[in-house]
Amino acid sequence: MKENVVICGIGYTRIGEHWDKSLRELAVEASLKALEDSGFDHVDAIYVSNMMSGMLQEQEHLGALVATYLGLRGIPACKVEAACGSGGMAIHQAFLAVSSGYYKTVLVVGVEKMSDRTTSEVTLALASAEDREYVISTGATFVGLNALLYRAYMLKYGVRQESIAKFPVIEHENALNAPHAQFRRKITLEDVLSSPLIADPLHLLECAPLGDGAAALVISCEEEAKNNKCDAVRIIGSAAATDILSLYEREDLLTLYATVKASQKAYEMAGIKPKDVDLLEVHDAFSILAPISLEDLGFAKKGEGWKLIEKEEVALSGRIPTNTMGGLKARGHPIGATGIYQAVDAILQLRNDAGKNQVDNASVALLQSIGGVGGTVTVNILKR
Amino acid sequence: MKSLQTVGILGYGVYVPMYRIKAQEIGRMWKREGRLPIEEKSVVGLDEDTATLAVEASLNALKRAKISGSFIGAIRLGTESKPYAVKPTATIVAEAIGATPRLMAADLEFACKAGTEAIQSCRALVASGIVDYALAIGVDTAQGRPRDELEYTAGCGAAAYVLSKKSHEALAYIEDAVSYVTDTPDFWRRPLEPYPCHAYRFTGKPAYFHHIISAAKLLMEKTGLSPSDFTYAVFHQPNVKFPLTVASILGFKKDQILPGLLVNAIGNTYAASSLIGLAAVLDVAKPGDRILLVSYGSGAGSDAFSIVVQDSIEEKRELAPLVKDYINRKKYIDYATYAFYRKKILV
Amino acid sequence: MSVPRYWRERVTKYRLIGAQCTNCGKSFYPPRKVCPYCGSRDLKEVALPRKGKVISFTVIRVPPAGFELYSPYLIAIVELENGTRVLAQLTDVDLSEVKVGMPVEATFRKYLEHGPSGIIEYGIKFRPVIKGEDK
Structure with missing residues (x-):
């Protein structure tokens, strides 16, 4: 450099x-x-x-x-x-x-x-993030692929859906004070779990909106x-990595290898460790991506990311405030712009411009941006 | 001209979709009172059609034939419910079973006789030595006009037979066969029409009965065989009554025809009807048994076959699901679901 | 999807043809020139086993354009008997009957129709093992 x-x-x-x-x-x-x-x-x-x-x-x-x-x-x-x-x-x-x-x-x-x-046209377009010739020709959707991940995660680690579905609740709370957020309203866990199923077990309120x-x-x-x-x-670390494009072909469904790989490189470049990160922006296009990302970025052991959510460690007042303006779920997920919004939200914090959601003494923020079901992941680390 | 070979059945396979609707449920819809022609009929799922049924039956036939699809030199697929009006179904089957590209392939149409017409055609190709292995398929997903008598019986199914020259590998062989054809308009469907028409009582005596009985008699005359020489007989089965009546006219006993009489459980599967019946008989037959098979197709005609079962039946029948495995695999649907699956509802 | 594109893929989709790496031994579907696991270019085409078990599954309730008629339908990751993973629809099974670990077998089915006048796409789906196939 x-x-x-x-x-x-x-x-x-x-x-x-x-x-x-x-x-x-x-x-x-x-x-x-x-x-x-x-x-x-x-x-x-x-x-x-x-x-x-x-x-x-x-x-x-x-x-x-x-x-x-x-x-x-x-x-x-x-x-x-x-x-x-x-x-x-x-x-x-x-x-x-x-x-x-x-x-x-x-x-x-x-x-x-x-x-x-x-919605059906957008659903088909979003599905082009996966292998269009084979995977998507079967009728699989992008939501559906994440649902496959979700079921496998709950089954393998014996986690109740409530522990993961709480993440959107925390994010909606954060978005209340984000003027640019798409959804500025409180939701409850019950709201999430009683919202319509989009691809079982994923409910509507666990999916980022269009x-x-x-x-x-x-x-x-x-x-x-x-x-x-x-x-x-400053951008003190910036790295990108890819994984086998299609989820079903990966030996370990529940690790997004590209997250692990990109974050290791970015941490190394920045000369920091996960404990040095004050703020996190994870790519929660679907609730299940939050615990998996927390694990793959090094904030929790494999299979324990959901505990950070259940114990509200990811809330504004928690140990590692995550998606402080509402994340993909509540702030919104205009696909190609999302990674930029993550940077915007982190910079509002680092500049002390985050209003009621201001996290005190925030200096280092990590941004994780996922393409497909982890086919591409970038990790950018910002420092004030 | 070289002498013709006797043709054997190297393998057979069937497929019946899992959905069933009771005739009573159709009767409920139309407030019909009184006796119904059958008990229940098979219905395809949303993702099934003549091509998918044919592929399933063909893969089962290849398993019993113990050959790969690449050996098949000809496919004759008999059906009246082609997925494409123009574009062969046989090519879809050929590709799916790995028979492409060095083969002959064509669809045949002769109402419910198309399946045995495929057998006749394949038999000729094998007997003449033009091909070593031929695949004959009878398959249909026929539609009956809502409320019409045929709606109670028009079922879905497929049967496939791999033919090759007679050898000890063959589980049976075709001892002899005849065909009997006239121009008799008892049942038809004009282009672009979704449902067929029929000539009501005219479909009986001058059509079904005349052709089946004539073909059966011709075959018995030609071979010098009589009903008591056959362990089993299978007749085309548009309903329960017709084949039972034919059997009694020709002098067959009930126990000769009941093992191959399936219409009560799966409906009239059209081009597959008598061929699934034959398969059910092969499922229980012993080496040395002789089987009479007579099809009927509107328009009209019959093919009659005398088939002799060989030793390898015992070993081969277990290589693929039996007809009864498919008959017992069933899920009942109501009229609304049936109407949706058969595209009678605009979605 | 375009007609030529569907046509190009028909063989692997109709017959469940994959590739096996002669270096690491893993096989995968659909076939390709380079092993995704070890990077070897020494691969051979293989017919994959037609039986396997469900690893994970979901119900597609908001389908992409073209699949509306069939919704809701099941999508699953299936692990074949030799360890190869495939992703496909499950058919001939009620939404509530599916379980992780359930044995399934390949079946040739219709994927969708390009409207009433267009082509029909076919390919492999999986269904519960039929009695008689379970030996």
Whole structure:
């Protein structure tokens, strides 16, 4: 690494059903806010993180599209795609570009617009995160694959569903004070377990909602940020890893190998251990991914991640506050933008801008972004 | 011209879907009073059709034949319920059993006689030496018009037979066979029509009875055999009454035909009907037993066969599920589910 | 799915053809050129065993486009007798009857129809073992 890399601007839209805004409008809105926040009016490159624009909007070539609508003609720009993990991967790519010294400042903007399509169309598009030729042709859905994981986890470790389904309850509590969250309402464990089954045993309220949103980061080298007097947060670790794409082929269904691999690399780069992390953003597209991620990131032993949830160690007041603005479940999960929202939420904390949800003395935050059922995982570690 | 070979049955296999609807349940729907033609009939699940039934039966037949699909030189698939109006079903079966690409394959249509027509065709291909192994399939997922008499009986099933020249490996051989065909419009379905039409009482005497009895008599005349020479007889079974009447007219006793009379349990499986009946007989037959098989297909015609069981039946019958295994595997459905499974409800 | 794409995959989908690694011995479905477990490129195509047991399962209640007619339906991870894992639908079984560890066997079934005028997709599903197949 030649350069220290910092995030020096954030911008984001509320997550929800933006009936009146297009994909490009959302991307531009978040990008302009991030540029304004950073004080930069120009960047050297743009990375657009998005998964499904081709399928849902029939629009690709997002790099040039966003550059055009930001009036940044001439600069290099491209889309970064790693399914639901696109956001984390885009941050990783931006990190590599700036740390190499090739670009001084880049814009990362994550955007996804899902409300343009029906649930069955979005379901099919999301399923493209798995092997479309074989796995998805059987009628399997993305929710269904996570449900397979869920049943296997409960059976192997003898865990009651209540212990895992509590995670969305904690997240909804956090989202009450997050102005940009999609769902700002309290839910109870009973609400979760009595909500309709989507893919047994996964209930509706254990699944992240469909939503539209865009979030952007200005990522720069430390020196530029200093010159520009930015409120900057350093990226001290950034790593990505893949696993065998299809869940069913993995020897151990319950370990997301890519999480283990990426987090080990990121910890090493940052020179820290899990105990040094003050805040966590885990990719809880489905409740079951929370305990498994807590284990694979090193916060709990294998098969014991659910205990952190049951004992509320992951709540704002707990030992390791997790998804402090509501996570994918309550803050929202606009697929390609999600990894960027995770960074935004962590930076609000690290900047002491988290309002009622502020975690005291937070200095190190870890972001985990999952693509598919762990086919891709990125881990980015931020430090104030 | 080289002399024709006697043709053996190297393997047989059946498949009957697991869903059943009681005739009484159909009668309840239409407020029908009085006697019903059968007890219950088989119904395909949502993910089954003529091709999937045929594949299951063919894989069972290959198990008993103890050969892989790649040996099959010809497939003749007899059906009136093709998944595609144009595009062969036999190619789907050929691909699924691993018989592609070096084979002949075609679908045959002759109402309920299409299955035995497939046997006749395969028999000719083997007897002539054109192919060594041929697969004859009778299969249907026939539809009856709601409320029509045929709705009570139109069932679903498949039977497959691997034919090759007679050897000690064959579990039976075809001693002789005849066919009897006229142009008799007793039952038909025009293109693009979902349900068939029939000529009511005309389907009886001049159609079913005339052809079956004529074919059976022709065969017995040709071979010099009489009803007492046969251990078993199987007749096409559109309902319970018709085959029993034929048996009594020809002079067969009930115990000769009851082992192969399945219509009460699975319905009229059309092109598979007499061939599943034959399979049920093979499931219980002993070496040396002689079986009379007479099909009937509307339009109209009958094929009659004299089949002699060989020693290897004892060892081979256990290699795949028996007909009774499929008959006993059942789940009853109500009329609403039946209507949904048979696509009588717009979803 | 497109017609050529369906056609290309028909053999492995119809017949449960996989590949086995001659280095580590593991087999997998569908077949490929490089072993996903040990990286060896020395593989051979094999017909996989048709029987196995359910490892995990779910009920798809919100189906993807094209599968609406069949919903709710079962999806399971099945471990075949030689240890190969496959993912497939379960059929001929009530939603409430499925258990982890349940013995199942492959069956050839319809996957879906491309509308009333399009092609019909077929492939392997699994069902409870039929009596007579259990020997």
